[in-house]
Amino acid sequence: xxxxxxxxxxxxxxxxxxxxxxxxxxxxxxxxxxxxxxxxxxxxxxxxxxxxxxxxxxxxxxxxxxxxxxxxxxxxxxxxxxxxxxxxxxxxxxxxxxxxxxxxxxxxxxxxxxxxxxxxxxxxxxxxxxxxxxxxxxxxxxxxxxxxxxxxxxxxxxxxxxxxxxxxxxxxxxxxxxxxxxxxxxxxxxxxxxxxxxxxxxxxxxxxxxxxxxxxxxxxxxxxxxxxxxxxxxxxxxxxxxxxxxxxxxxxxxxxxxxxxxxxxxxxxxxxxxxxxxxxxxxxxxxxxxxxxxxxxxxxxxxxxxxxxxxxxxxxxxxxxxxxxxxxxxxxxxxxxxxxxxxxxxxxxxxxxxxxxxxxxxxxxxxxxxxxxxxxxxxxxxxxxxxxxxxxxxxxxxxxxxxxxxxxxxxxxxxxxxxxxxxxxxxxxxxxxxxxxxxxxxxxxxxxxxxxxxxxxxxxxxxxxxxxxxxxxxxxxxxxxxxxxxxxxxxxxxxxxxxxxxxxxxxxxxxxxxxxxxxxxxxxxxxxxxxxxxxxxxxxxxxxxxxxxxxxxxxxxxxxxxxxxxxxxxxxxxxxxxxxxxxxxxxxxxxxxxxxxxxxxxxxxxxxxxxxxxx
Amino acid sequence: xxxxxxxxxxxxxxxxxxxxxxxxxxxxxxxxxxxxxxxxxxxxxxxxxxxxxxxxxxxxxxxxxxxxxxxxxxxxxxxxxxxxxxxxxxxxxxxxxxxxxxxxxxxxxxxxxxxxxxxxxxxxxxxxxxxxxxxxxxxxxxxxxxxxxxxxxxxxxxxxxxxxxxxxxxxxxxxxxxxxxxxxxxxxxxxxxxxxxxxxxxxxxxxx
Numbered sequence: 001x002x003x004x005x006x007x008x009x010x011x012x013x014x015x016x017x018x019x020x021x022x023x024x025x026x027x028x029x030x031x032x033x034x035x036x037x038x039x040x041x042x043x044x045x046x047x048x049x050x051x052x053x054x055x056x057x058x059x060x061x062x063x064x065x066x067x068x069x070x071x072x073x074x075x076x077x078x079x080x081x082x083x084x085x086x087x088x089x090x091x092x093x094x095x096x097x098x099x100x101x102x103x104x105x106x107x108x109x110x111x112x113x114x115x116x117x118x119x120x121x122x123x124x125x126x127x128x129x130x131x132x133x134x135x136x137x138x139x140x141x142x143x144x145x146x147x148x149x150x151x152x153x154x155x156x157x158x159x160x161x162x163x164x165x166x167x168x169x170x171x172x173x174x175x176x177x178x179x180x181x182x183x184x185x186x187x188x189x190x191x192x193x194x195x196x197x198x199x200x201x202x203x204x205x206x207x208x209x210x211x212x213x214x215x216x217x218x219x220x221x222x223x224x225x226x227x228x229x230x231x232x233x234x235x236x237x238x239x240x241x242x243x244x245x246x247x248x249x250x251x252x253x254x255x256x257x258x259x260x261x262x263x264x265x266x267x268x269x270x271x272x273x274x275x276x277x278x279x280x281x282x283x284x285x286x287x288x289x290x291x292x293x294x295x296x297x298x299x300x301x302x303x304x305x306x307x308x309x310x311x312x313x314x315x316x317x318x319x320x321x322x323x324x325x326x327x328x329x330x331x332x333x334x335x336x337x338x339x340x341x342x343x344x345x346x347x348x349x350x351x352x353x354x355x356x357x358x359x360x361x362x363x364x365x366x367x368x369x370x371x372x373x374x375x376x377x378x379x380x381x382x383x384x385x386x387x388x389x390x391x392x393x394x395x396x397x398x399x400x401x402x403x404x405x406x407x408x409x410x411x412x413x414x415x416x417x418x419x420x421x422x423x424x425x426x427x428x429x430x431x432x433x434x435x436x437x438x439x440x441x442x443x444x445x446x447x448x449x450x451x452x453x454x455x456x457x458x459x460x461x462x463x464x465x466x467x468x469x470x471x472x473x474x475x476x477x478x479x480x481x482x483x484x485x486x487x488x489x490x491x492x493x494x495x496x497x498x499x500x501x502x503x504x505x506x507x508x509x510x511x512x513x514x515x516x517x518x519x520x521x522x523x524x525x526x527x528x529x530x531x532x533x534x535x536x537x538x539x540x541x542x543x544x545x546x547x548x549x550x551x552x553x554x555x556x557x558x559x560x561x562x563x564x565x566x567x568x569x570x571x572x573x574x575x576x577x578x579x580x581x582x583x584x585x586x587x588x589x590x591x592x593x594x595x596x597x598x599x600x601x602x603x604x605x606x607x608x609x610x611x612x613x614x615x
Numbered sequence: 616x617x618x619x620x621x622x623x624x625x626x627x628x629x630x631x632x633x634x635x636x637x638x639x640x641x642x643x644x645x646x647x648x649x650x651x652x653x654x655x656x657x658x659x660x661x662x663x664x665x666x667x668x669x670x671x672x673x674x675x676x677x678x679x680x681x682x683x684x685x686x687x688x689x690x691x692x693x694x695x696x697x698x699x700x701x702x703x704x705x706x707x708x709x710x711x712x713x714x715x716x717x718x719x720x721x722x723x724x725x726x727x728x729x730x731x732x733x734x735x736x737x738x739x740x741x742x743x744x745x746x747x748x749x750x751x752x753x754x755x756x757x758x759x760x761x762x763x764x765x766x767x768x769x770x771x772x773x774x775x776x777x778x779x780x781x782x783x784x785x786x787x788x789x790x791x792x793x794x795x796x797x798x799x800x801x802x803x804x805x806x807x808x809x810x811x812x813x814x815x816x817x818x819x820x821x822x823x
Contacts, residue, residue: 122699205704286716318716393703422701449701506700531699 051080058084083107090114091551093131093155094576097602098139110149110174111140117554117596119529120154121179124556124594126582128609133157141168149174149200156180159187166194173225174200184209193218199252202230210236217242221249228255232281232315237261248273254309257281260317263288268298275306282315285323285342300326314338314363321348331355338363340389346372354379363387366401366422373405377412385418385443395450399424403431403456410434418443425456426483431465435472444469445480451507451532454484461485467492470500477524480504490514494521502527512539519543529554537564540595544568547575552598560592562615568597569615576600577615578608721749721771721802732794738786742773749802770805 058081061067071081087110090096102108115131133155140147147169157180165172172195185208192198192215216239219226224246231238238261247253247270254277258267262283271277300323304310310330319342334356339349340363349364349372356362359380364372366388376383386409388401401423407430409416416438426448435441446466454461462483470476470493477499481489485508493500494517501524509515515535518525519542528550536559547553547568562579569577580594604614719728728748735741773785777796785793785800 119699121704122702124699320716390701390703393701395697395701422703447701451697451700506702532697 047076051076054080055084062087064089086110088112092598092600093136094602094605095551095598095600098136100601102139102143106144107146108140108144109146110151111136111147112151113155114153115155116179117529117552118154119531119554119556124531125580126609126611128156129580129612130605130607130609131155132607133161137161137164137168145169146171148172148197149176151176151178152180153178154180156182157187159183159190162187162191163194166191171197173197176200176202176204177206178202178204179206181207184211185213185215186211188215189213189218193220196220197225199225200228201226202228202255203233204230205233208234214239214242216246219246224250225252226250227252228279229253230255230257230281232257232259232283232317234259234261240266244269244273250274251276253277255279255312257314258283260284264300264320264323265298268300268303271303271307276309277307278309279312279336280307280310280315282313284318285316286318286320301329305329308333310334312336312338312361316342319344321345324348324352327352328355332357334359336361339368340365340387343367343391345369346375350375356380358382361385363389365389365391366399367391369400370402370405370408373401374408374412377408380413381415383409383413383416386413386416387420388422389420390422390449393422393449397424397449399449403427403429406430407433410437414438415440417441420445420447420480422447422449424449425453426462426465427455427457428460428462428465428468429455429457431462432468435465435468439473440475441469441473442475443478444473444476445478445504446482447480448483452484453482461489463489463492467496470496474499476500478502481508482506483508486510487514487517490517494518497522499524501525503529505530505533507532509533509535512536512542515539516542519546523549525549526551528552530556530558532557534559537561537567540564540568544571547572547597548599550599552596554594554596556594558592558595560595561590562592563590565592565595565597566615574599574601576604579613579615581611581613717775717797717799719745719748719800719802722804722807724749730800732797737790738793742785745773745800745802771802772805773800774803775800 054077058067058070061070061081061084064087067081067085071078082104083106085105086108088101088105088108089112090101091114093113093115113133113136116125116129119125120129131154133152141164145168148171150165150172151174155177157177162183165175175191175195175198188208192201219242226246229246229250238259240262243262244266247256253274256270256274256277257279258270258281260283262270264283264285264287266288267283267285271280304326307330311333313327313330313334313336316339321344324344328351331352332355335358337356337359338361343365344367346368349368353359353372353375357379360382362376362380362383362385364376364387368375373388376386388405390397391400392398401421402425403423406421406423406426409419410430410433414437416434417440419434419438419441420443423446426446431446448462455465462481463486466479466481466485466489470479476497479493479497479500479502481493481504487510490509490513493503497503497518498521500522503518503522503525505528512535514533515530516539518528519539523546525546526549531554535555540555540560541564543553565577565579569575575597576599577595577597579592580596581589582593608614716729716731719730730741730744730748732741735744774782775785775793775797776782776799778798782801787793788796
């Protein structure tokens with residue numbers, strides 16, 4: 001706003017050139033009914049009025065896509081949008097520099113940053129590749145002191161970064177770290193001790209080291225503002241007594257997810273202090289080691305019954321199934337249930353799931369077998385998201401779930417929007433059936449764990465199944481394929497997958513044509529991750545028209561050469577083309593182990609480790 | 616950070632998902648990789664990310680090397696292990712790793728311990744571990760039919776409660792069956808065990 005006012009001050013008779021368009025419009029609007037073309041100002045600074053109006057209106061625009069579009073209208077809209085953007089999302093931390101981001105967006109309250117590509121989760125990327133939070137926190141500390149929320153995914157965060165966060169931003173409120181690493185309990189300790197307004201501390205699937213600092217004890221005394229505390233990924237014990245006192249003085253606490261070092265007896269004590277919880281991660285859900293035989297067990301059922309607002313349940317990290325009945329009182333209210341750490345059978349699941357009529361999100365292990373999935377299908381008519389994880393994640397293990405459970409789910413849960421399903425065997429017929437039964441599918445991720453495994457009944461490739469999914473599920477934006485797949489499957493994807501934004505491919509396809517179909521056919525493609533598939537330089541070149549529209553392309557163990565990647569790098573200057581070697585490779589090997597390329601405004605990054613070559 | 620990774624790798628199960636990409640492969644560059652389905656689809660170049668499981672004990676079922684028959688059968692010859700496949704997050708240990716905790720009670724001891732049966736491969740390993748845990752007692756090494764030194768003059772028999780609620784002598788059934796059916800362990804004073812008729816010899820020695 002200050003900028004616009006100074007522009008107005010400078011203006012004498014004619015408006016500044018860059019405000020021409022808007023000023024004219026303002027005059028026209030204000031002077032309605034005026035006969036001549038002469039202007040008559042009813043207010044001294046119509047541009048200022050317009051600016052005010054714009055600012056107020058743009059405050060309501062929350063979707064970042066809408067904001068990006070609005071910022072392209074004209075310069076003043078660009079400026080006002082930049083001033084009013086309070087939540088900044090950066091899908092690839094290397095696409096733009098911290099300096100550039102803070103220069104444009106000066107009033108950001110929330111920063112959402114993503115770093116490493118997803119395949120890094122599966123050890124396909126050497127450690128210390130990058131995605132450091134450090135330059136970001138330093139830049140924002142200087143430029144955006146009103147920052148109060150940080151959400152990071154797959155970034156490296158150090159203890160120093162946590163300290164900087166806590167010290168630079170008064171009134172910092174929310175920190176969410178998903179799949180992050182590089183820090184430890186000492187960093188956490190400093191962070192929690194200095195953030196007196198902290199509402200949210202969520203550590204999700206992150207790896208942190210045990211520096212033997214008691215971080216729970218470091219929360220300041222007195223009433224806390226905590227609304228969410230999630231630490232179920234912490235793989236070492238915490239100070240339970242300190243936690244108990246913390247929960248007791250956190251009247252706003254709604255979300256609490258404990259790690260496996262909290263026993264069920266300790267869980268009871270916490271639940272009694274916090275019956276207002278809406279989200280609970282139950283920790284180990286088994287008694288501690290040091291339990292006398294014949295000790296009086298607390299009344300777990302009553303404790304759960306008292307939590308009348310509980311809608312989301314997880315944990316069960318070392319579950320002793322005998323204790324499962326304790327959760328009966330709240331099953332009917334649950335909208336989300338995560339049993340993905342609970343090795344339970346169908347028989348143990350049934351009494352629980354048969355009461356979960358409102359369930360929308362269900363994560364589970366395949367230990368429940370097809371029979372367990374049938375029970376889910378029979379009751380959970382509101383199910384939107386299902387994830388079935390393998391207990392035994394090997395290719396040749398027995399498969400307790402198959403197309404039978406898959407089909408049952410498709411028939412029972414018609415509102416399904418998102419599925420992730422690990423299995424050892426599948427049929428095209430079942431996948432086709434799901435494509436018809438569940439037309440609302442947005443996310444379809446099927447992982448047939450045996451590589452190149454065909455339809456186990458017909459022996460055919462799985463092309464037709466995945467083809468039916470892209471054909472019939474018109475809202476599909478995310479797809480992961482597996483099993484024996486020929487180029488035909490990719491032809492289908494290119495032809496029908498018009499809304500697909502994320503595609504995951506592994507051990508699939510026959511030739512370059514497969515990749516060409518996808519790159520030429522899918523205009524919305526943003527994220528493409530491919531491993532161990534026979535795609536070479538020619539296929540890579542067929543995407544030149546599209547790479548600037550994508551967030552990234554990952555190809556590992558394919559048939560790319562240095563020369564091919566070099567060609568891409570030459571052709572597209574705003575693309576950063578990284579060739580990542582594994583430890584035993586020579587620098588000038590002809591074949592490329594891993595290609596990771598992404599659009600960027602900044603050119604090659606200056607923090608690349610030795611095993612990364614930027615072409 | 617790399618040490619964290621190393622720790623993670625050691626913690627994975629014998630299925631060996633998380634082999635380092637640096638492990639050696641057999642075969643020359645460009646040679647097709649052997650896959651269990653006959654190599655119909657040859658995805659890639661020489662295998663940086665695929666390794667051959669070089670556990671010699673598994674390559675030949677005649678060579679026991681202390682592995683049980685059941686374990687050798689689970690890892691067929693020339694099965695290649697692939698880094699990062701299936702794509703289940705490495706440090707999201709689900710179900711399998713820590714699901715088999717059983718309580719261990721020792722007659723006369725004031726506290727219980729818990730052990731994870733999954734981390735052992737044989738009765739011998741389990742009993743050695745129990746002996747370490749309860750080092751002030753000596754556990755009668757029943758399976759090897761040798762009497763241990765009776766330091767305090769008290770011998771203990773390892774017994775367990777199975778899925779049906781029956782108390783059995785540890786060592787009566789094959790190891791895997793024991794792991795699946797054991798609900799809790801009790802180290803019973805030998806004098807008491809005699810009265811329960813548990814003195815018959817085990818059918819399976821610790822070398823199975």
